[in-house]
Amino acid sequence: MARNSEGVREDPIKQIDVHTDTRDILAHARRDADARKFEDYLIVDVDSHHTETASWHEIIEYIEDPVVRANAIEYQSIRTGSPPYGLSGDLGLKYQGVGGRIPHNDNRLEKVDETDVHRDVVLTRRAIESFGFDYMVVFPTPMLFLGTHPQPEMEVLLGTAYNRWLAERLLPGDDRIKSFWYLPFNNPEACLRTIEEFSDVKGGVGFTITSARYKPVHHNYYMKVYRALEERGMPVCFHAGYYWQDSSMAQINRFIGMHALGFVLCNLVHMTNWVLNGLPERFPKLQTIWIESGLAWIPFLMQRLDHEYLMRTSEAPLLKRLPSEYMREMYYTSQPLEDNHRKALELTFEMINAETQLLYSSDWPHWDFDPPSAIFDLPFLSEQAKKNILGENARRLLRLDEG
Numbered sequence: 146m147a148r149n150s151e152g153v154r155e156d157p158i159k160q161i162d163v164h165t166d167t168r169d170i171l172a173h174a175r176r177d178a179d180a181r182k183f184e185d186y187l188i189v190d191v192d193s194h195h196t197e198t199a200s201w202h203e204i205i206e207y208i209e210d211p212v213v214r215a216n217a218i219e220y221q222s223i224r225t226g227s228p229p230y231g232l233s234g235d236l237g238l239k240y241q242g243v244g245g246r247i248p249h250n251d252n253r254l255e256k257v258d259e260t261d262v263h264r265d266v267v268l269t270r271r272a273i274e275s276f277g278f279d280y281m282v283v284f285p286t287p288m289l290f291l292g293t294h295p296q297p298e299m300e301v302l303l304g305t306a307y308n309r310w311l312a313e314r315l316l317p318g319d320d321r322i323k324s325f326w327y328l329p330f331n332n333p334e335a336c337l338r339t340i341e342e343f344s345d346v347k348g349g350v351g352f353t354i355t356s357a358r359y360k361p362v363h364h365n366y367y368m369k370v371y372r373a374l375e376e377r378g379m380p381v382c383f384h385a386g387y388y389w390q391d392s393s394m395a396q397i398n399r400f401i402g403m404h405a406l407g408f409v410l411c412n413l414v415h416m417t418n419w420v421l422n423g424l425p426e427r428f429p430k431l432q433t434i435w436i437e438s439g440l441a442w443i444p445f446l447m448q449r450l451d452h453e454y455l456m457r458t459s460e461a462p463l464l465k466r467l468p469s470e471y472m473r474e475m476y477y478t479s480q481p482l483e484d485n486h487r488k489a490l491e492l493t494f495e496m497i498n499a500e501t502q503l504l505y506s507s508d509w510p511h512w513d514f515d516p517p518s519a520i521f522d523l524p525f526l527s528e529q530a531k532k533n534i535l536g537e538n539a540r541r542l543l544r545l546d547e548g
Contacts, residue, residue, distance in 0.1 A: 163252040167268055167510075170249055171275035174516045178277030181521055187536030188517050189280045189545065192384070192436050192478045192506035193272065195265045195315075196253065197285040197307060201229040203314060207306035213299075231303050232287050233294050240400040241512050250512040266318030272509050273321055276516060279536065280545060282323045282350065283315075284436075289386035292358030297331040304329040308343055316348030323543070325353035325382055328370075330360060336370045344377045350543040351380040351434070356411035357388040363422035371424065375431040380476070380542060382434035385412045412438040413446060416472070420450060423463025425471040432542060434476040437508060440493050441483045447472055447496060473498050476542060478506035479534070480515045484523075491525045500530040504539050 158169045168175070178184075197204065205217035213231075220230040242251035257267045265283075273281050288307060291300050304327040311324055326343040329335045343349055352374060354362075374381050387407030388394060394410070397403045412435050419425070419433070450468035454461055464471075477497060484490055497503065508514045520526070520534050540546060 161248060163248045163254045164256070165249065166255045167249075167253075167271035168275050170510075171272065175275045175277075177516055177518045178275075181518060183277035183517060183521075186517075186532055187540060188276070188278045189282070189505065189536040189539035189543070190273075190276065190278050190507045190509070191282050191434070191504040191539050191543075192480060193269075193281050193283050193509045194286045194511060195269065195283050196287070198229050198232070198287050199253070200263075200265065200310070200314070204303075204306050204310045205230065207309040208302050209305065210302055213302055228287065231294075231299050233290060243512065247512040249510055253510065262318035263314050265315050266322065269322050270319060276507065276509070278321070278517075280321050280323055280539070282325065282543075284325065284353065284384060285327070288327065289355050289384060290357055290388065291327075292330060292355045292360075293388060293390075300331050301329040301335040305335075305339065308339065312343065312346050312348070316346075320348075323348055323350045323545075325349065325351045325384075328352045328354050328381070330354045330358060330367075333366045333370055336367075337373055340370070340373045340377070340379070344379060350545070351382060353382045353384050353436075355386060356383045356415055357386040357391075358411070361418055362415050363418045363424060368427070371428045371431055375428045378430070378544075380432040380434055382436050383412055383415055384436040385409070385438045409438050409442045413442055416446060417450065420468045420471050421454075421461045421464070423461065425474070426463045426465060432476060434478065434504065434542075436478045436506070437480060438477075439481045439483050440477060440479070440497065440503075441489070443472065443477065444493050444496050469496075473502070476502050476504055476538070478504045479520060480506040480508040481513050482515050482519050484519070487525075490523075494525070500527075500533050501538060503534045504542070505535045 158165065158172065161170055202221050205214060205221060208214035208217055217230040239251060242248060253268065255268070257264050259267050269281055269283060272278075285307060288303065291303060294300055308326050316322060316324060326339060326349050328339055340352065371381075385408040387404055388411070389403050389407065391407070391410070394403050394407050397406070416435065447469035454464065454468055458464070473496070482490070494503070505517060505520050507516065517535055521531055526534070
């Protein structure tokens with residue numbers, strides 16, 4: 146099988162399976178990028194993923210607790226199936242691959258010959274070059290469930306191990322690859338230690354809280370965490386995830402229903418607490434990003450909170466403005482872009498001040514990923530708005546010019 150100098154396959158691909166090269170899966174995206182002259186734009190993908198469990202045998206070597214580390218290594222040597230040691234969640238519910246019709250979502254076994262960098266670096270590079278990105282921010286995948294682990298200490302141990310693996314094995318491989326450091330939010334003191342350790346480590350652009358969890362973000366024991374982030378000028382993001390075992394979600398018997406609501410519900414709850422408890426007033430310089438919930442929920446929450454607040458302002462005494470005004474100053478990632486009702490989408494962009502607050506994201510390699518053309522082709526956006534959303538907003542927020 147021959148490829149040209151840019152790695153593009155010369156003969157057409159006939160079938161995609163778990164062994165298919167990323168560049169072949171994204172052949173249409175590559176043509177999109179060339180046709181639209183994306184090389185003239187700065188494009189930053191603020192939310193993509195790697196499957197960190199493929200490197201779990203490496204990550205567990207960074208576990209601080211010697212007993213847990215030994216257990217993890219032993220389990221890894223004899224285990225069959227999922228999940229790997231220490232993780233919990235919905236890993237056994239393999240609906241996202243649509244019964245094998247989207248195989249790359251379930252596993253990525255493509256051949257990698259390069260040995261000078263980590264395998265994940267190679268896979269990420271292939272996606273960067275196929276989409277036409279300048280930077281790609283990667284997040285873990287199964288670890289998005291870690292906030293619901295029945296043993297809170299496991300979030301600290303595994304989150305810290307992942308961060309150290311990321312800092313040593315992945316991020317140094319290519320300056321175009323960035324990430325948000327995992328915050329073990331179940332333990333505020335561990336969060337402070339994480340911020341202290343990783344704030345200045347190259348490749349990190351902020352800190353992430355996995356949203357599938359039940360800790361109230363407004364509790365007083367988190368105030369030192371937010372202050373530490375604000376003092377360092379580091380944004381915090383809430384990365385959504387579904388959790389079918391949630392008592393509300395457990396009533397839903399279709400994956401599409403749970404997927405539609407699950408990714409929204411967690412961020413909707415955290416955003417409500419964040420705003421009504423006055424955190425934007427208490428930490429005015431702390432930038433927040435809400436990731437992978439789409440956009441349709443934001444106008445709903447703006448309207449509901451404004452409506453309730455105006456009738457009972459005494460219940461949110463720290464607020465000096467309408468809840469929607471604070472939300473309009475926060476940042477949101479675009480994926481999944483709900484573009485089925487174009488007029489509603491246009492109004493949503495207006496309500497969230499998308500030209501300065503929206504960040505393009507692909508969510509690659511997940512089954513519902515969005516290429517940059519999802520933003521570029523919107524007819525109601527000005528040229529400057531497209532440039533801002535595709536990359537300039539992220540450049541400013543994540544301080545990408547600083548390296």
